[in-house]
Amino acid sequence: MLRKYQEKIKASIHQPVPLRLALIAPFIIEIFAVVGLTGWLSWRNSQKAVNDLATQLRNSVSARIQQYLENYLEKPVLITKINADAFKQGQLSWKNPLALERYLWQQIQLFSTVRSNYFGNKEGGINLITREDDGAIVARITENFPQRITYSLDSQGNRLQRQRIDQNYDARTRPWYKAAIKNNQQSWEIYTFTYGHLGITVSQPAYDSSGIFQGVFAVDLSLSYISDFLRNIKISPNAQTFIIERSGYLIASSDSQPFTVNADGKQKRLLATESPTILIKSATQELNSKFGSLKNVNQAEKFDFGLNNEHLFAQVLPYQDTGGLDWLVVVVVPEKDFMEQINANTRTTIMLCIAALGVAILLGVLTAQWIAQPIQNLVVASTAIACGELNQNIEAASVKELNVLAVSFRQMAGQLQTYFTALEQSKNNLEIRVQERTIELTHALEELQQAQLQLIQSEKMSSLGQLMAGIAHEINNPVGFIHTNLPYTQESLENLLALVKLYQQQFPNPTPEIKQQQEIADLEFLQEDLPKLLASMQVGTERIKQIVLSLRTFSRLDEAAVKAVDLHEGLESALLILEHRLQSQLNRPGIQVIKSYGNLPMIECWAAQINQVFLNILSNGIDAIDSRYAMDTGDANSSDILLVNETDNVSKSDRLLHISIPQITIVTEFVKANFAPNNDEIGNKVVISIADNGIGISEDIKGRLFDPFFTTKPVGKGTGLGLSIAYQIIVEQHGGSLKCNSVIGQGTEFLIEIPVKNSIESSTVQQY
8 A cells, every 4th residue: 555655646746755754644644544444433333243242142141041940940850750750669658658758858968959858648648858948957747647747857867856746737738739630740839938938849740550649749949049040140230130930920030139029918929010120120011012921922032122211132031841831031131231341442442543643643753764764675685585585685774773683684594494494303203202192092091991891890790799699698598497497387287287187086076166266267278278388388488599599600709710610500590680571571572581502511711700791691682672672562762772773774564573472592502623632622612692583783883882881772771881891701801702693673693602621811810
């Protein structure tokens, strides 16, 4: 621009223009233009900036409030659902009040925002754990209906003393109880505390395993936590956020005004249009005016309105859930909170521009003559250096500093070449170091994953072994006592019955009292039934002894070294542990186990780890059959189809099983190595095939089956360690192989090969 301006001056004026004027005049014109344009653009863009900022702020605040509501209200929903599921599974019962009380107390310890956690049974009684205003936790229990007794609790949840007795308390008359029964699902109820604050209750009906209604679980929250959150959101000095119901009643707000009023000695909830806060009241009136009714707000809407000659930005966002909550989140931001700072910045900018203009004119006039020519010389020299001509002879100038700058330019040219060479070398060295460090980190990550996998499995197997051994020990003693005494009991009973029969033969005409007692005791039935009863008890104790023996065989907690074992015993113990899953379920018949056992020699191995492999593979087979039946019956959701990719082109007819009965087939075989001598076991191996006719595994998933922590099961149903651990036990620990063959819709087969003579020393085997 400067060069064009100078050319115009030379073309219009025949005499040369002084350099000082050529430097100062364009600069002054540009400064004036910049100052004017800056002021105009600041004023014009401030409005657009405010609108954009207000929109972003409203969206951000609304999103934060919605996220907080979801997190805050999710806890009571989860608690009631967990409690109802525990009731259905038989883990809880209101007929065991102390256990139920302890369970509710433990839950309230985990959630500091929960005010009360309780259960109202179908007879009107209640088991309630609540957090008082001072933070103390008390229990309110129905012991002699309809009396409700309040106990203080110590830090361990134990009762200390009675505090008071409430007469005529019936949980069935409470709104939360009625709402759960009416809706037959989780329901919300808002109520007023005695001190004027608002609370909210989520309730859910509970049923036992037979589907019979037992009562209602409920959890109380204080809505003051929501108001506290709204107050802590930093928006602007005069902004307001509040939450209302579709009916217009206030739920929470960012101000400190109450949500209830005293009417005739009772606390009455406050409508938003009656709020003493002018922004809340005006925004609610604007919503009713704009949409006709709060019920017509179905999505996030932005709206502006005026109040006392002031422009306000507002946004309303509906918040709903499946339990019946239907709220509106409203954010109101005054425009003045943004404009004050923007106007101040605009004024400051204009003043600075004017000051800069004056200073520039003064300094330009004083220094133009001294700087023009030396600068031109330096420009020419620097351009040549930039083109690679480093040897430049800059003429001396009348300014000392410019002479120093010329010397620096010459020195710079030589240093640049040195720096360029060093920089290139540093770049190459850095690339090498990065590659080496990447390899080290990759190895470290692999070692960390392996250590984590080993630690998790070690703790798991230790706990499982101790649990099984403990159960077997505790059950074996009483069962052994019963089993040992049953033959003596049977012998004594036979002698007693023979004696009674002899009495009947010797005294055929007993007294009336004896006849009456014979009719009451039904002597003939006892003589026939008691031997059968003892025989049944004998069979039952035999069954328990078999289960105990299987638990010991599976855990093998006391066998810490490699030793020769019978693999068939491990298979049978795993099947016995999984027997309850093999039985018929609601959506499928019982799973048929087909065994084809070969004549296997004793195998040197870690018995407990091999048993774990059998258990994992059999359990996965049952899961695959369950998933197949869930698909076929139409009960499957996205988490039921565990091993089929969405991209697999498999129709429902292809997924149907070849036979109508679900089956797991186990085949064992001894394979002698061709090169092994007749009397040498090295090279001989056993092959165990475990196949199911479940849903099958897709090819892309099959390639990742043995990766640590890889699982296709939903959260809470698997860690992804089962097959990875199985692979390490068979391949790395025992020197065998583990392979998987599968066809979608037909089933999966796992082939396990284990050498008869383990070549790995026990001292080098990694424990899992």
